[in-house]
Amino acid sequence: MTDSPAPRVEVHDGPDALATAVAGELLSRLADAQDAGREPHVVLTGGTIAVHVHREIARLSPDSGVDWTRVVVWWGDERFVAPGSEDRNALGARADLLDAVGATQVHEVASTTDAPDVAAAAAAYDAALREHGADEFEVVMLGVGPDGHVASLFPGFPQLDADGITVAVTDSPKPPPERVSLTFGRLNRTRATWLLVSGEGKADAVAAALAPEPDDAEARDALRRDTPARGVAGQQETVWFLDRASASHL
Numbered sequence: 141m142t143d144s145p146a147p148r149v150e151v152h153d154g155p156d157a158l159a160t161a162v163a164g165e166l167l168s169r170l171a172d173a174q175d176a177g178r179e180p181h182v183v184l185t186g187g188t189i190a191v192h193v194h195r196e197i198a199r200l201s202p203d204s205g206v207d208w209t210r211v212v213v214w215w216g217d218e219r220f221v222a223p224g225s226e227d228r229n230a231l232g233a234r235a236d237l238l239d240a241v242g243a244t245q246v247h248e249v250a251s252t253t254d255a256p257d258v259a260a261a262a263a264a265y266d267a268a269l270r271e272h273g274a275d276e277f278e279v280v281m282l283g284v285g286p287d288g289h290v291a292s293l294f295p296g297f298p299q300l301d302a303d304g305i306t307v308a309v310t311d312s313p314k315p316p317p318e319r320v321s322l323t324f325g326r327l328n329r330t331r332a333t334w335l336l337v338s339g340e341g342k343a344d345a346v347a348a349a350l351a352p353e354p355d356d357a358e359a360r361d362a363l364r365r366d367t368p369a370r371g372v373a374g375q376q377e378t379v380w381f382l383d384r385a386s387a388s389h390l
């Protein structure tokens with residue numbers, strides 16, 4: 141983490157401008173990666189700003205030159221619910237983006253009809269990443285909770301210390317309770333990490349996440365446990381895409 145470049149912050153007028161900026165930047169990254177001969181792996185997030193972003197990507201994609209059959213899609217976390225549940229991140233992403241752009245390499249986390257329990261779903265997602273994953277993601281996109289969580293890594297929860305690739309959560313403070321999440325270690329195997337944060341309700345979490353890093357390692361770890369968004373960083377860049385409301389306590 142410490143060898144990652146310092147985070148960059150962009151502040152946009154509101155959620156729509158934020159979503160348009162993220163969508164344009166993502167399509168540009170995917171096109172550049174494909175031009176460089178890579179098949180980019182992108183990690184989608186759940187949450188409300190993600191809906192705006194997904195719809196903007198779908199709207200702007202036709203002019204981008206991105207071949208979505210050569211994009212590999214993953215999620216940073218997923219709720220362990222029925223496949224048709226409105227709570228499923230993949231359901232919304234398919235409706236808002238993936239079906240519209242014709243993505244064909246999409247790796248969903250198992251739902252309650254595909255796995256007997258959330259631990260099995262986490263294990264299956266781990267196996268999928270080992271088989272179909274790349275050394276590093278191109279871009280990891282993450283929403284941030286008002287408590288500073290990212291993916292399904294919540295303040296003070298044991299999953300913050302998990303090694304490996306995936307973890308199961310059975311008592312999420314954000315409903316629904318059962319989820320599968322990538323670990324910090326796997327989330328951070330990425331060229332770029334983008335935090336997508338909109339609204340006054342996230343302003344404290346953003347300020348806590350972007351507070352300076354203490355020199356002391358133990359103090360750094362304590363801050364990361366309080367605000368998990370401090371624990372993610374890209375190897376080449378970390379960008380906070382904010383709006384005026386979520387940036388208002390900086």
Ligand SMILES: O=C(O)[C@H](O)[C@@H](O)[C@H](O)[C@H](O)COP(=O)(O)O
Binds near residue numbers: 189218219286289292
């Ligand atoms: O599956 C999830 O719930 C998300 O991945 C979660 O990490 C989300 O991104 C944040 O909770 C922000 O969500 P909101 O933007 O809806 O506040």
